[in-house]
Amino acid sequence: MEGLLLKDSTTLAPKPGLAESWTVSEDGRVYTFNLRKNARWSNGDPHNANDYVWSWWRALQPALGNLYAYMYFSIENAQEYYEGTVTDFDQVGVKALDDYTLQVTLSNPTPYFLQLLDHYSLYPVHRGTVEKFGTADERGTRWTYEGNNVGNGAFQLVDWKINRRITLERNPYYWNSDQVQLNKIIFYPTENVVSEERMFRAGQLHRTGSIPADKIPVYLEANDSSLHIAPYLGTYFYRINTRVPHLQDKTVRRALAMTIDRETISKSILKAGQIPAYAMTPPGTMGYYPESDLRFDPEAARKLLADAGYPNGEGFPTTEILYNTSEGHRKIAVAIQQMWKKYLNIDIKLLNQEWKVYLDSESAGNYQISRAGWIGDYVDPNSFLDMFLCNGGNNRTGWCNSEYDRLISDVAPTVKSHAERMTVFGQAEQILMDELPVIPIYIYTSVNLVNKSVKNYADNILNQPAFTEMSLQPEQSNIDGAQY
Amino acid sequence: MLRFAFYRLLQAIPVLLIVISLTFLLVHSAPGGPFSADKAVPPEVIKALEAQYNLDQPLWQQYVSYLGDIVQGDFGPSFKYPGRNVSELIAAGLPATAELAFYAMLVALVIGVSAGVAAAMRPNTAQDYIPMSAAMIGICMPSFLLGPLLVLIFGIHLEWLPVSGWGDMPGDKILPAITLGTGYAAYIARLSRGGMLEVLSQDYIRTARAKGLSEPLVIAKHALRGGLIPVVAFLGPAFAGLLGGSFVVETIFQIPGLGRFYVQAAFNRDYTMILGTTVFFATLIIVFNLLSDMLAIWLNPKLRQQARGES
Numbered sequence: 001m002e003g004l005l006l007k008d009s010t011t012l013a014p015k016p017g018l019a020e021s022w023t024v025s026e027d028g029r030v031y032t033f034n035l036r037k038n039a040r041w042s043n044g045d046p047h048n049a050n051d052y053v054w055s056w057w058r059a060l061q062p063a064l065g066n067l068y069a070y071m072y073f074s075i076e077n078a079q080e081y082y083e084g085t086v087t088d089f090d091q092v093g094v095k096a097l098d099d100y101t102l103q104v105t106l107s108n109p110t111p112y113f114l115q116l117l118d119h120y121s122l123y124p125v126h127r128g129t130v131e132k133f134g135t136a137d138e139r140g141t142r143w144t145y146e147g148n149n150v151g152n153g154a155f156q157l158v159d160w161k162i163n164r165r166i167t168l169e170r171n172p173y174y175w176n177s178d179q180v181q182l183n184k185i186i187f188y189p190t191e192n193v194v195s196e197e198r199m200f201r202a203g204q205l206h207r208t209g210s211i212p213a214d215k216i217p218v219y220l221e222a223n224d225s226s227l228h229i230a231p232y233l234g235t236y237f238y239r240i241n242t243r244v245p246h247l248q249d250k251t252v253r254r255a256l257a258m259t260i261d262r263e264t265i266s267k268s269i270l271k272a273g274q275i276p277a278y279a280m281t282p283p284g285t286m287g288y289y290p291e292s293d294l295r296f297d298p299e300a301a302r303k304l305l306a307d308a309g310y311p312n313g314e315g316f317p318t319t320e321i322l323y324n325t326s327e328g329h330r331k332i333a334v335a336i337q338q339m340w341k342k343y344l345n346i347d348i349k350l351l352n353q354e355w356k357v358y359l360d361s362e363s364a365g366n367y368q369i370s371r372a373g374w375i376g377d378y379v380d381p382n383s384f385l386d387m388f389l390c391n392g393g394n395n396r397t398g399w400c401n402s403e404y405d406r407l408i409s410d411v412a413p414t415v416k417s418h419a420e421r422m423t424v425f426g427q428a429e430q431i432l433m434d435e436l437p438v439i440p441i442y443i444y445t446s447v448n449l450v451n452k453s454v455k456n457y458a459d460n461i462l463n464q465p466a467f468t469e470m471s472l473q474p475e476q477s478n479i480d481g482a483q484y
Numbered sequence: 485m486l487r488f489a490f491y492r493l494l495q496a497i498p499v500l501l502i503v504i505s506l507t508f509l510l511v512h513s514a515p516g517g518p519f520s521a522d523k524a525v526p527p528e529v530i531k532a533l534e535a536q537y538n539l540d541q542p543l544w545q546q547y548v549s550y551l552g553d554i555v556q557g558d559f560g561p562s563f564k565y566p567g568r569n570v571s572e573l574i575a576a577g578l579p580a581t582a583e584l585a586f587y588a589m590l591v592a593l594v595i596g597v598s599a600g601v602a603a604a605m606r607p608n609t610a611q612d613y614i615p616m617s618a619a620m621i622g623i624c625m626p627s628f629l630l631g632p633l634l635v636l637i638f639g640i641h642l643e644w645l646p647v648s649g650w651g652d653m654p655g656d657k658i659l660p661a662i663t664l665g666t667g668y669a670a671y672i673a674r675l676s677r678g679g680m681l682e683v684l685s686q687d688y689i690r691t692a693r694a695k696g697l698s699e700p701l702v703i704a705k706h707a708l709r710g711g712l713i714p715v716v717a718f719l720g721p722a723f724a725g726l727l728g729g730s731f732v733v734e735t736i737f738q739i740p741g742l743g744r745f746y747v748q749a750a751f752n753r754d755y756t757m758i759l760g761t762t763v764f765f766a767t768l769i770i771v772f773n774l775l776s777d778m779l780a781i782w783l784n785p786k787l788r789q790q791a792r793g794e795s
Contacts, residue, residue: 065532067525083528139536140566162565162576163748164650164740188649190738191748194632195648199738202639202647356516356753363524373522393524 002153003124004033004052004102004117009458009466012379014114018047018124018152018175019102028109029076035100040173041126042156049096054136055124057089061137068121071377074110108413111421112286112380119377126150154180154468163189181456181471197449200226206451206472207465213328216271216447226449229273230459233282234375234444235384236274238321238336242437243398244368246317251308253436256369257294258301259343260336262441269331272447277440279433280374281384281425282461288381288422292433294440298343305344313345320349323371324358332441333371362396373444379461381425382412388432399437404428485781489774496770503766504554504759508547511758518563518753537563537756550759559760564752570760573745580650581741584660584733585726591665592722596672597715601703603673604680604711615673622670631663631736648738660737664730668722672715680711713783720776724769 006017019033039047056075059066060082073079076093080086093105106113116122125143127136129150134141142148146160154176155168166187170180188205190196193212199205211219211227219227240247240256247253262276275283279290302312310316321337323329330352337348353361362370374394376383386392386408390400407428415421432438446463455471519525519533534540538549553560559570599615606612638659639647646656683689684707692706693699731743742761749757781787 062528063532065529065536067521067523067529069529070526139533140561140568142567144567161740162568162573163744165652188738192735192738195736195738198632198635198640198647199649202643204646204649204653354516355751356514356520358516359520359522360516363520393526396524 001120001123001151003119003122004035005114006468007115007118007460007462007464009469010460012115012460012462014118017118022114028111029106031104031106031113032097033102033104035102036175037100039152039175041150041152042171042173043126043150044173045126045128045150047124047152048099049102050099051124051127052102053094053096054127056094056122057092058125058130058136059121060089060092063137063139065139066121068119071116071119071121074106074108074113074116076105076107109416110413111418112378112382115378115380124152126152155182155185165189176468180468182467185467200449200451203451205449206454207457208449211447211449213271219449220271226452228446228448228450228457228459230446230463231275231282231284231461232375232444232446232463233285233379233461234373235277235280235282236332236371236373236441236444237277237280238439238441239362239367239370239372239397240437240439241365241368241370241398243365246319247368249308250435251304252310253439254294255301255305255308255344256340257436257439258297258304259339260439260441261296261339263296265332265335266442269335270442272445274445275443277443279429280388280438280440281381281429282376282443285376285384286380286422287418288425290381290429290433291426292429294433294436301343305346310346316344316346318347318349320351320368321371322351322353322358322361322367322369324355325352329371365396365398372438375444376462381422381429382408385425385428385432388437395437397437399435401431401435404431407431485778488781489778492774492777496767499770500763500766504551504763505547507759507762508550511753511755512543512546514753516753518755520753537561554763559763560756562754562757564749564754564757570756573757574742574760574764577740577742577745580739581727581730581734581743584650584657584664584730584739584741585723587657587661588665588668588726588730589719589723591661592668592672593715595665595669597676597712599669599673600676600715601680601708601711603677604684605699605703607681612677616677619670619673622666623674625666627663627667627732628736630666631659631733634659634663635736648736650737650739650741656737660733660739663736664726664733668726671722672718675714675718676712679714680707683707683711686710709783713780716783717776717780719779720772720774721769724765724772727768728765 002017004017004019005014007013008015018036018039020036022031022033024031035047035049041047056072058064060069060072060078062082062084069082072082077086077091078093081089081092086092095103097103129143129148130136130141133143133148146157149157151157151171152174154171154174156171157166158169159165159167166189168185170183171177174180188199193210196205196208197211197215200208216227240253242248266274266276278294279292281288281290283289305311305313305316321333323333330350333350337350340346340348358370361367362372374384374387387394388397388399389395389405389408390402407424412421412424412428415424446459448463450457453473455473456469458466458469519530531540538546550560557571559574562568562570562573565573599619603612603615635647638645644655645659646653649656650660651657689702689707692702697705728743730741731747733739734741734744735747745757746761748754749761
C-alpha cells in the first residue's frame, strides 16, 4: 500500500508518491494534490481522488473503531465529524476537485501534515474490495486476506500464514514498477530475537528487525558491516506518578533525575550507541534541539533532596519502580536502583509485571515510578510533547500544567514560521524538564542486521526500510566472508 | 470394551465443563484486557470494540452464550486476528503441531525402546548404565537448552541442518523433532527397561529359553509384548503432552503450530482463543488417555478379561 506521498529513504523528507506534485496555500491550510494519471490498483482498476475521499470518510466512521482516527484530526472538521458534532461529511476538509485533484483543508497550519500522508492510517483502500466483503464500517471483514486484498503499492500480498510467513510480490500495476528491483519479499514473524539472529547467521534472512543486546559487542568487535546501528525516533524514560505524596515535590523528582548516570547505562548496559537523554524529544527532530539544564550531578541532587526534607535520604519512603517483564528493563532498573542508593541513600524496590498487567497498572495510576518508551508517529516534536497535555491519554502521570497545554495546543499550531514553532516547543519542553513528571533516560537506536548482498539499503530514524529502492546482488561470501 | 469407552466419554463431560468454567473465570479475571495497548485507546473505540465482542454484557451472560456457542462447535471470533475464527486458527496451527508431535514420538519410541531393551538384557553392566545415565540426562535436559544446543552444533557450526522454520527448507523438521522427542525418549527408555526386567524374570520366559529359543527371539516373540505395556500406557498421555507441550520448541524453531498460538493468545488476552485452545487440548488429553487405556486392555489378557466381565 502507498499513500499520497512517500518519504526519502534517508532524510525522510516527503517526496511524490501517488500524488506527483502538490501545492500549499499561503496560509498553510489548503493542500492541493495532483494525482498520477498512470496509477492503478493491483487489479488494474483506475486509482483516483475519489478513492481518498471515500477511504478517509470510512476511517472516520466511529463504528469502525479506528485506533488511528486522531491522525486525521488536523483536517478541518474531521474530529467534529468523528465525534458526531458535524454530521455532514461534505463539511470535512477533503474534496475531489476532479478525478486527479484532491484538495485537503486543515483547521490550522500543520507542518507535519505531509508526513502523515505516508502513515498507513491515511492510505486509501480499494472501495470495491472492502464493500465486497462487508459494509464500509464493519470491522474484521475478509477484504484484507490473501487473494482478496487489492492494493496500490509496489508490492502485493500473495500469502499470509499466521505465525509462519507473509509473502509479497511485485505489483505490475504499480506506477513506478519499472524501478522496483525486488520481485518478492517474505516476512517471517518471530518473538524470539535469539532465533532471529541465528537465522541471520545461517543465511536464512536478509534483514533482522533486532538483535540480542549481548550479541552487539560481538558484531562490533568483528567490525562486521552487516550490523546497522542508527539513531531512532524514540525515547526511553521513567514516568513519575505525581499523585504519590512524596513524589509531588518537583525538587524530589529533580534529585532523582540528576542522579541517573546515563552515560554509564548507555555504555555498560545498552552498548548500541544509545544517546543519553536530558529531554523528551530526540535531538534533531525536524531540526529541533531541546534545551535542558538537566545533567548528572549527584552533589547538587543531594542538596535538593535535603531541601525537600530528606537530608541524606533520611525519611524518604521506599519507592517502587514498575517495569514490564524483560531482561533489558530489569538491568536498567537495577542500575538506577543502585545509583539512587549510592548517590541519594534512598531505598528502591523493583516490581516487574507481565505486559498487559503493567499497562493496566500504569493507566490506572497504580504505580510510583514506571518504565516507559515512546516512538514518534511522525518526525515532529509534537509527537513527543502532546503526550503530556493535562487530558492526554498517554500522560498517565497525573501531571497537569496549563501554560504547557496552552503552548502545545493553542500557540504552536497557529504560529507562522517553522523557527517560531520550534521556539514554542522549546519553551514547552523547558516547562516539562523543569517539573519532570517524566525522567528521560536515553534515545533509542535501531539495530538491524542486513546481509551484505542487500544493496541500496538506507538507515533512517523511523527504521523503515525502503523496499522499493533495495536490490539484491548475488552472494559474495567467498570474497568477504559473510558467514559466521 | 465399547461400554467402557462410553462411560469414560460420559465422565469427560463434567471434566470439560469444569475446565471451561475455570478457564473462563481465570481469563476474565486476569488484569489487562484484549484491547489495552501502550498507546492509549480512546474510550469510544474501546466501547465499539467491546460491543462487537459482547464484552459489554454482564459476565454470566457472556458465559452462558459462550457455552451455547461451544455446544454448537463454535469457538467464536479471535480478538487478536480480526475476521478469523478460533476454529480456523486452531485448524491452521494443528497440522504443524501434530506433525511435530508425530515425529517427536517416532524419535522417542525408536531411541527409548531400543535403549530400554538393550539395558534390560544385561542389567547392571555397562550396557545398562550408559543408556540409563544418558536417559537421566535426557529427562533433566529442558528443551529450551537442548534446542539451542543442537542448533549451535548442527545448524551453525556444522551447517548440516536449517536453524529454524517449518517446511520451508529440507531437513528443517529434524532438529525440532529431536529436541521435543528426547525428553520422552529418556522416559520411555526407563519405562521399557523396567517393564522388560519384570517380564524377563517370569516363568514363561524361562520356558521359552528352555525350549532353546535364541535370546533375540525370546525378546521379540515373548518378552516385548508384556514388557512394553507400561510404554503403551504412557503413549496416550505422552502424545497429548507432545501436542500440548510443544510451545517451547515451536518458539525456538519458529514453527507455526498451536502451541505458539496458545502462548500468544495468553499474552494478548485473546479470550476466545485461550478458551478455544484450552478446550481443544483438554479434549485431546481425554481422548488420548482413553485410547491408550483401551490399547493397554487389549494388550493385557488379564485386563481384557476384566473389561469383558464388566460388559
